[in-house]
Amino acid sequence: MYPKSDIPKASTPLSATFPESAKKAARALWARFNRIAVLAWLPLMAIPLLIMRLLAPFYLIRLQRLHENRLGNLAGEPDLYLADRHQSGSVPAGIDLFYLAGGKVANQQLLKMWKRKLHITPWARPLAQANRLIPGWEKHEGPTAYPDGYKRKTLLIGPFIQFKEQEIARGEQCLRNIVGDRKGRIVCVFNRDSSYLDQHEPHRSWTYHDFRDSNVERYVPAMEWLAKKDYLVFRMGAAVQSPLPKNLHENIIDYATLHRSDFMDIILIARCFFSIVTTSGPASLGNTFRKPLAYANAAPFLTTTIFKSNPNELVIPKLYYSELDGRFLSIAEIVESGAARFSNTQEYINAGITLVQNDETDILNLTEEIESVLAGTRSFSADEKESQRRFWIAAGLDPDVAEAYPQPSPSFLKRHQDILFG
Secondary structure, eight states, X not given: OOOOOOOOOOOOOGGXXXXXXXXXXXHHHHHHHHHHHHHHHHHHHHHXXXXXXXXXXXXXXXXXXXXXXXXXXXXXXXXXXXXXXXXHOSOOSXXXXXXXXXXXXXXXXXXXXXXXXXXEOTTHHHHHHHXXXXXXXXXXXXXXXOOHHHHHHHTTXXXXXXXXXXXXXXXXXXXXXXXXXXXXXXXXXXXXXXXXHHHHSTTSOOGGGGGGOOOGGGXXXXXXXXXXXXXXXXXXXXXXXXXXXXXXXXXXXXXXXXXXXXXXXXXXXXXXXXXXXXXSHHXXXXXHTTXXXXXXXXXXXXXXXXXXXXXXXXEXXXXXXXXXXXXXXXXXXXXXXXXXXXXXXXXXXXXXXXXXXXXXXXHHHHHHHHHHHHTTSOOOOHHXXXXXHHHHHHTTSOTTGGGGSOEEOHHHHHHTHHHHOO
C-alpha cells in the first residue's frame, strides 16, 4: 500500500509574527495611500491622458501592468503577450506600455531581459490609474489573461528572450566557478516549500499555498540516479527551508543553499536539458525558455492542463486521500468532487482530503522516463499510451485534446492503477 502522509507542514511563516489586526490596518492604510496618490497624480496626467484619448482612433496606446513580484507572473505574462503579438501577424498602429505593480522583483535578471523586449516605463502606472477614472478606459488596457487553449498553443513558439554575448560569457565563468572542470548536461530540480513567499512578502500569510509543498529529500534518489549518469544536477530555489543531505554524489549541487543568484537562475534554466518542477513559478520560467519539464507533486490535480512547452513533458500528481472514507480517491472521484482544481489549503481541509506527496520511487521513475524519452532511448508502448488516454477519460477530458497537455507518467499510472482507476 502506498504510504499515507500528511500535507507537508511548513515551519511557522514569518507572516505569523504580524497580528492579523495589524495586517488589516496596514492594507487599509496602503489602499488609502494609493487613492490619495492617484488624486495627486491626476492633474499631472491630464494632458498625457487627453493626448492618449485623442490619438486612439489613429494610434492606440495601451497600458499593462506587469506583476514582477511573483516568478510565475514575471516569466509567463510577457511570454504570452509576445506570443500573442507574434501570432497576430499584422499589429494595429500603436504601442503597449508596461509598468511594474510595485512589489519586490522576483528576479532582476529576468526583468532586465524583458526590458529589452517590452516598453516598460514607470510613468505608465499613474497614467493607467488616471485612465481608469474616465469612462472608456477599457480600450487602453492591455490583455490580462489568455484562454487555456491559447496558452497551450502559444507555448510551442519562441522563446522570445535571449542573452547578450557578455551575459553568456559571464554565465560560463560562473558555472565553472561552481562545478570546476566537470562536464555534463544540466538538470534543474525544484521542489516547492513555503520559504520563498514567507521571506519575499512576510507581511502576508501564505499558508493557503501549503498544499503544494513537498519534501526535497524525496527527490534525492532521482538526483543520485542522474548524477551517476554524468548529469550536473542543480537543486534550485530562491529560498529553501533546509539544505540537501550531506555526502551526496559530487555532481549534485545544492545551488539554492550555496551559490544562488538571480543571474545564474536564468542561465541554468536556459541551459538545462530538462527540469524537474512542480506546479509553481519555476515551471513558468521553464516554459519561457521552452525547456522540457517533468512535474512531480502536481497540485491542484489538473493544473498542468494549461501548461506545455515541449512535446515530451510528463506529470505525476499528488494522491488524494479521503479522511471521511478512509481511502484514496480515484481520478473520477477527485474531478467530480471539484477537488481537482482546489487552489487553497482550506478547501482540502473542509473537504476532508489529505494530499499525499509522491514518494521516492514515483519521482525516480518519472525522472528515468523523461530522461530516456529525451535521450531517444525509449518510446512509450501502445499499452502505456492507452493508459494515458484512460487517465484523461476518467478526468472527463477529451484524450485527443489532452495530447496538448503534459502526459501522466506511465509508470505512475501502472503503480497506482487500483487507486487512480477505481
